[in-house]
Amino acid sequence: MNKTIGFIGSGNMGSAMIGGITSSNLVSPENIIVADLNEKQLDKVKEIYGVNITTDNLKIAKKCDIIVLSIKPHIYPMVIEQIKNDIKEEAIIVVIAAGKDIEDTQAAFGRKVKVVKVMPNTPAMVGEGMSAISPSKEVTKEELEEIISIFESFGKAEVVSRNLMDAVTAVSGSSPAYVYMFIEALADGAVLEGMPRNMAYKFAAQAVLGSAKMVLETGLHPGELKDNVCSPGGTTIEAVATLEEKGFRHAVLAAMEKCADKSREMSK
Template sequence: MPLKGQKIGFLGGGAMGEALLTGLVRTGLAPSALYVSDISAPRLDYLKQKLGVNITTDNVAMVQEVDIVILAVKPHLAADVLKNVAAAVRPGQTFISIAAGITTGLIESYLEGRIPVVRVMPNTPCLVGEGASAVSAGKYAAEDNVAMALAVFGAAGKAVEVPETLLDCVTGLSGSGPAYMYMILEGFIDGAVHLGLPRQVARELMAQTMLGAARMVLDSDEHLGKLRDQVTTPGGTTIAGLFAMEEGALRSVLMKTVAAAAQRSRELSG
């Protein structure tokens, strides 16, 4: 296991940090190997009580103690935190960042020496252990550094490696993706309510349908068209609904959605 014997420290104990810590504990990592630093004492006390992890308000002391450092602060705070801990980071460590829009090159410029940096784009379903995260290696990151990042974020869902040049696309797809799913889900629910189905019943049925369909995709190597055909009887109800989708150019709208969000990610990163 890539994380065996590693001490992992989080710079920031917010919602995403909590999600990852929870996932790591769930996978069997000892709480004594997990550290979190935050400016909020009540937040730290909460994490200590919930998970049993080591807590501190001293970023530098924590960085000196651990093998893997995870930068989990808001992007606008990243520069100050990096300047504060830079001298404490050592070459044998793996430095992982989830600060949106902050490139590995920029992070490397704050750190001294050839520090392995890995950048990750997670999404909010990490909070319920069903996240989708993309991992990108910096200039000095080797396979084992990437493997550690994949293991950390795999504890809160699924994680894959992509070149950093594609992280804007990932942001437009899975990073922003939960919001797209909520809007699509809401549209289907409203359609059912319009036809007389109670909202809570429609919500439960459609949310489970989306979850089940996603599970079938993840558990199968079948082409999506074949999975769709398994539901589509000639002249039946499903093809009538699919025809309405095609009339509304849904496929084109979804493709443009990803492109628009990716372009905005590039603008914000620049």
């Protein structure tokens, strides 16, 4: 890609994206600029990835073709106010914060800038992210393909309609937290049965990783994969029956509904 990419913010998600882009050779490190007020964090990013760094957001605005706002939602207004008069005419603004949509971003810039709303998730840090992408109408097909390629450099990406972003927040943006709770519970159960904790985490995490890979790579329905493990009168169906009795599915559905409701509330 023959574009200069700028990151305003170098926290976990920004660093994960930078790592994915550089490791895939999608963009060379010299064409990436990272801005942050935290000079210690900037030095770390430069040392690891070899990118350009600055504490001046205007350098990003003036030089970059794609600008990723990888900052906390409450900082968006201040940063946009700083850079809005200095970005390139055809610059693409990538918004990754929850509660920040295309219309809000364009309103903050005071004009119909090119905006791509993206909902990534933290597994991007290990190259297994899932990102939902929704562009404004000003973004061309070719530009959208470039944005997709960026997010596919550290996982998978899908273009979705804007009305699905709250569902995306619930099913992939926030769901790593639910999965970590499940892994922790599985490990606790193994410890209860006498397994050392470090070993329990390894068994539990690998089981979840392998199960997810089975869904993605076989194309089989999760219910069919579940049935394949449940022998008649066996141990697994006993466990499944107990999960159903205790409201496992209902708890997950209720949690996702609350998550999506909060996402909608934050967008108002």
